[in-house]
Amino acid sequence: MKLNSAFFLLLILSSAQIFANISLPEIFSNNMVLQRNAEVKIWGWAKPGEEIKLSTSWSDEQLNTKGDRNGNWQIIFSTPDVSGSQEITISGYNEVKLKNLLLGEVWLVSGQSNMEWSAGAGITNAEEAIAGAENDQIRFFSVAHRTAENRQQDLDGSWVQSTPETMKNFSAVAYFFGKKLQEELGVPVGLINSSWGGTPAEVWVPSEAIISNDSLAKAAKMLPDERWGPNEPGLLYNAMIAPLVPFKIQGVLWYQGESNTSNAAYYEQLFSTLIKSWRDEWETEFPFYYAQIAPYDYGDNYSGVEIRDAQRRVRELPNTGMVMTSDIGNIKDIHPRNKLDVGLRFARLALADHYGKEIDDAYAPQFKKAEKDGSKVKIYFEHAEELHFDNGNKKSQFELAGENGNFYPASVKIRDNVIILRSVKVKEPKKVRFSWGNMSTSNLFNEADLPASSFRAEL
Known part of the structure; x- marks a missing residue:
C-alpha cells in the first residue's frame, strides 16, 4: 500500500512538471508598472502548441495565442490610462496571476556608479529623503549584476513598492526623478534600474556594434582592467539589458562617462552607437536623456572635459537631452552627493521635452554657433535668456587661438545674450573654447540658473 501511494505521488508530480508550463521573465511580476496608453507586449515560455489565454482587469477582451515549436509565446495588448490596482491572468495548462499592477510611466535608468548611487550609500539630506x-x-x-557572453532571455530582479526600506538601496537619481514625475503627472511611475559602477560604455553596447567598427574596436582595446566591473564589449548588455527587450518603456535616463576617460576621443561615436543600438533593439526612438559628468581631477588636463564635450555633441541625435551637473559637482569626489538636483533636472527636462509641460527651468544654455567679426568672436547659445556670469566668479573662461593653435584668455562681454570675445594676442581667431579643463567649473548661466557646458569650436 505504501508503494502504491508513493507511485501515485510520483505520477502526480510528474504530471505537474509536464503540464504546468506557462512561465514569464522576471520583469513580469506582481507590483509591476506597465506603460499606460500603449501597445504592450508580454512574452514567456510554454509547451509547444499549448493554448494560452490572457485576460486583464481593465478589459472584457480575452486574447489567445499558442506556444510555438520552441516553446515561446507572446501577446500584444492595449493599456488604457486607468488608476488603481490591476491584474493580469494568463492561463494554459497552468494559471499565472499578476497582481497589484499599475498602469503609468515606465523609465529605464542605466549607467555607472553615479546612477547606481543610493541614499543608503550617502547623499545630501539622506535621512529626510528616506523617511x-x-x-x-x-x-x-533593480536588475542584479550579471555578465554574459551571449544574449540572455531573463535576468534576476523583482518589482517592489517605494518605501523607506526599498528606496534607500535604489538609485537616488532615479528615485528623485520618479518622485517629481509622479507628482507632476499624477500617475504611477515604474523605474527599472540596470546600472553597474565603474563600467565603461562599451559593456552596455551590443558587442557586434563594437567589433564590426574599427574605431570602436580600437577604443575598446584602450580600456584598462577595472577592479569594480567588466570592460569587455557587450557583457552587461547581454545580461542586464537584452532580457528587458521589448518590455515597453517610455524612455531612458543615462549617467555614465567617468570610466571612458582613457579613450575619450572615441566617446561621441561610442555613446551615439549605444543610443542607436538600444533604439534599434526596442524598435522605437524613445527619449534618451543623460547627465553630463561633473568636473573632477582625473590626474591629467583634458580627458574629463573631452568626455563632457563629446556628451554635448551627442545632443545632435534626435530626441536626446542633457542635464548639467557642473555647478553641483565636487572636483575632489567623483561621486557628488547632491543627487536630488540631478534627479529633478532629469524630471524637468522630461516634463518639458517629452510630456509637453510648461517648465521654466528645464533647459541649460547650449552652444549654438561661433562667428568671426573682424578680430572679435561672437558666441550664440540656445536657451540664452538672461545670460549672465556667476556673481562670485566672473573671470572669463573663454579662450581664443589663432593659426598656431595656442590658446590665450579672451576678454568677454555679454550683449543681448550674445557673448563677444577678443584677445590682443589673437588677431585672426581660428578656434574658441570655453571652461576647458577637467576641473573647470562653468560660470555662465541663463535665467533658469543652469550652467552652460564646456565646448570647443572651429571658426
Missing part, C-alpha cells in the same frame, strides 16, 4: 519615500504609486525594479 519620505513611502509611495505606493512609485515602483522599483
Whole structure:
C-alpha cells in the first residue's frame, strides 16, 4: 500500500512538471508598472502548441495565442490610462496571476556608479529623503549584476513598492526623478534600474556594434582592467539589458562617462552607437536623456572635459537631452552627493521635452554657433535668456587661438545674450573654447540658473 501511494505521488508530480508550463521573465511580476496608453507586449515560455489565454482587469477582451515549436509565446495588448490596482491572468495548462499592477510611466535608468548611487550609500539630506519615500504609486525594479557572453532571455530582479526600506538601496537619481514625475503627472511611475559602477560604455553596447567598427574596436582595446566591473564589449548588455527587450518603456535616463576617460576621443561615436543600438533593439526612438559628468581631477588636463564635450555633441541625435551637473559637482569626489538636483533636472527636462509641460527651468544654455567679426568672436547659445556670469566668479573662461593653435584668455562681454570675445594676442581667431579643463567649473548661466557646458569650436 505504501508503494502504491508513493507511485501515485510520483505520477502526480510528474504530471505537474509536464503540464504546468506557462512561465514569464522576471520583469513580469506582481507590483509591476506597465506603460499606460500603449501597445504592450508580454512574452514567456510554454509547451509547444499549448493554448494560452490572457485576460486583464481593465478589459472584457480575452486574447489567445499558442506556444510555438520552441516553446515561446507572446501577446500584444492595449493599456488604457486607468488608476488603481490591476491584474493580469494568463492561463494554459497552468494559471499565472499578476497582481497589484499599475498602469503609468515606465523609465529605464542605466549607467555607472553615479546612477547606481543610493541614499543608503550617502547623499545630501539622506535621512529626510528616506523617511519620505513611502509611495505606493512609485515602483522599483533593480536588475542584479550579471555578465554574459551571449544574449540572455531573463535576468534576476523583482518589482517592489517605494518605501523607506526599498528606496534607500535604489538609485537616488532615479528615485528623485520618479518622485517629481509622479507628482507632476499624477500617475504611477515604474523605474527599472540596470546600472553597474565603474563600467565603461562599451559593456552596455551590443558587442557586434563594437567589433564590426574599427574605431570602436580600437577604443575598446584602450580600456584598462577595472577592479569594480567588466570592460569587455557587450557583457552587461547581454545580461542586464537584452532580457528587458521589448518590455515597453517610455524612455531612458543615462549617467555614465567617468570610466571612458582613457579613450575619450572615441566617446561621441561610442555613446551615439549605444543610443542607436538600444533604439534599434526596442524598435522605437524613445527619449534618451543623460547627465553630463561633473568636473573632477582625473590626474591629467583634458580627458574629463573631452568626455563632457563629446556628451554635448551627442545632443545632435534626435530626441536626446542633457542635464548639467557642473555647478553641483565636487572636483575632489567623483561621486557628488547632491543627487536630488540631478534627479529633478532629469524630471524637468522630461516634463518639458517629452510630456509637453510648461517648465521654466528645464533647459541649460547650449552652444549654438561661433562667428568671426573682424578680430572679435561672437558666441550664440540656445536657451540664452538672461545670460549672465556667476556673481562670485566672473573671470572669463573663454579662450581664443589663432593659426598656431595656442590658446590665450579672451576678454568677454555679454550683449543681448550674445557673448563677444577678443584677445590682443589673437588677431585672426581660428578656434574658441570655453571652461576647458577637467576641473573647470562653468560660470555662465541663463535665467533658469543652469550652467552652460564646456565646448570647443572651429571658426
